[in-house]
Amino acid sequence: MSGEGAERVVMVTGSTGLVGNAVRIVTEKEKQPGEKWVFVSSKDADLTDIEATRAIFEKHRPTHVLHLAAMVGGLFRNMKYGCDFLRINMLINMNILEISHQMNVQKVVSCLSTCIFPDKTTYPIDETMVHNGPPHNSNYGYSMAKRMVDVMNKTYNEQHGRLFTSVIPTNVYGPHDNFNLEDGHVLTGLIHKVYMAKKNNTPFTIWGTGKPRRQFIYSLDLARLMIWAVREYEEVTPIILSVDEEDELSIKEAADIVVEEMGFKGEVTQDTTKSDGQYKKTACNAKMRKYLPDYKFTPIRQGIRETVEWFTANYDTARK
Numbered sequence: 001m002s003g004e005g006a007e008r009v010v011m012v013t014g015s016t017g018l019v020g021n022a023v024r025i026v027t028e029k030e031k032q033p034g035e036k037w038v039f040v041s042s043k044d045a046d047l048t049d050i051e052a053t054r055a056i057f058e059k060h061r062p063t064h065v066l067h068l069a070a071m072v073g074g075l076f077r078n079m080k081y082g083c084d085f086l087r088i089n090m091l092i093n094m095n096i097l098e099i100s101h102q103m104n105v106q107k108v109v110s111c112l113s114t115c116i117f118p119d120k121t122t123y124p125i126d127e128t129m130v131h132n133g134p135p136h137n138s139n140y141g142y143s144m145a146k147r148m149v150d151v152m153n154k155t156y157n158e159q160h161g162r163l164f165t166s167v168i169p170t171n172v173y174g175p176h177d178n179f180n181l182e183d184g185h186v187l188t189g190l191i192h193k194v195y196m197a198k199k200n201n202t203p204f205t206i207w208g209t210g211k212p213r214r215q216f217i218y219s220l221d222l223a224r225l226m227i228w229a230v231r232e233y234e235e236v237t238p239i240i241l242s243v244d245e246e247d248e249l250s251i252k253e254a255a256d257i258v259v260e261e262m263g264f265k266g267e268v269t270q271d272t273t274k275s276d277g278q279y280k281k282t283a284c285n286a287k288m289r290k291y292l293p294d295y296k297f298t299p300i301r302q303g304i305r306e307t308v309e310w311f312t313a314n315y316d317t318a319r320k
Contacts, residue, residue: 008035010230011062013047013096014069015039018185019111019169021176022223023066030224032231038062042069048091053099061103064230067096067110071142074180074189075277078139086141093149101162108153109229110166112238114281115139116147124245124284127168127238136278150238157236167229170242170283174219174303175310179320187216187304190255191311192320194262203267204259207274210252215242215283218303228292242285243297254300261305 014020020039027037038060045056047069071088078085093110100108117125118133130150135143149166156162173187181192190206197204225241233239259268288295298306311318 006034006063008064009038009060009062010035010064010066011038011040011057011060012066012068013040014042014067016041016043017068017072018172018174018177018219019222019226020068022174022219023068023226026220026223026227030227047095048088050095050099053095054102057099057103057105063106065096065100065105065108066226066230067093067108069096070111070146073142074185075138075275078142082139082141084141085139086145089142089145090148093145093152097149097152097156097164100164101156101160106163107230108162108164109226109233110149110153110164111226112146112149112166112168113143114168114170114240114242114283115143115278116150116168117281119278123280123282125240125281126284127240127287130238138275138277153236163234163236165229165233165236166238167226167233168238168240168242168283169222170215170217170240170281172217172219172222174307175314177219177307177319179311179318181320186214186251187254187258188307188311190251190258191262191304191308194255194258194264195311195315197266198262198264201266203269204255204264206252206255206268206270208251208270208276209272210255210270211250212276212278213248213250213280213282214254215245215248215281216254216300216303217241217243218298218300218306221297221303225288225292225295233291239287239291240283240285241288242283244285245282247297247300248280248282249300254304257301257304258308261301261308 119136177188
């Protein structure tokens with residue numbers, strides 16, 4: 001691990017989101033001596049402003065940064081506000097990496113997304129394929145802003161010797177997510193819809209055909225893997241953090257588990273006029289398995305059960 005001897009100060013940006021909350025939970029439960037975790041959010045600094053970014057770095061003096069902050073949204077918001085997603089995320093990422101360079105931060109681990117991969121590609125996708133063609137048009141702006149992080153990591157390393165790297169998670173779900181019905185992650189959106197259908201005694205409607213396939217990773221599993229990357233991962237090239245390929249589910253299969261775990265007995269319908277987005281994004285986690293051959297992921301049913309329990313208990317205050 002880099003920076004032995006001195007205290008490691010890890011600053012987490014975007015800390016109030018799904019993954020940031022999971023990182024906070026795991027680091028509080030599994031403390032390491034000589035390590036301090038600092039969690040910052042948009043309330044603490046406007047990361048699109050380079051001077052505000054500099055000020056938060058000067059305040060906390062991080063040795064390491066886990067960069068989760070981003071403008072995010074679901075399929076339909078991405079299609080509507082593509083320019084905003086490109087511009088705002090580019091500003092945030094450029095400021096974080098440049099100030100990290102100026103302040104001599106030892107390592108930055110940025111969070112990317114599988115949507116950065118080419119739309120037309122062979123499967124499974126792996127870390128070598130990021131720049132092999134344009135991403136899917138439905139989230140082009142967001143995807144290209146995230147893809148440029150990989151370009152910046154490479155150039156900061158080549159010109160300045162910086163260890164700036166990135167992780168690429170597949171579809172994340174878990175407690176503290178944004179359960180917005182139109183704009184949240186797939187699984188948490190399904191949970192909220194089933195909750196409302198059960199509460200109001202109305203049918204539960206799955207948007208689209210239900211056929212698209214996804215690899216879902218539980219937020220606490222992802223948090224542990226990101227913490228590992230901060231402590232141990234020394235490559236500049238990205239690493240995919242994902243469940244195994246055989247754990248891929250269709251949206252319909254995921255919805256069926258949500259229905260069962262919520263005890264919903266009503267009618268289930270599908271609105272096939274709604275867009276499906278990409279049919280599949282199957283990701284290969286062989287690189288991660290090379291480092292962590294025995295990592296055990298939370299089974300999807302258990303993860304959904306825990307998320308359902310959290311959402312039900314925190315319905316009034318959950319983001320939605």
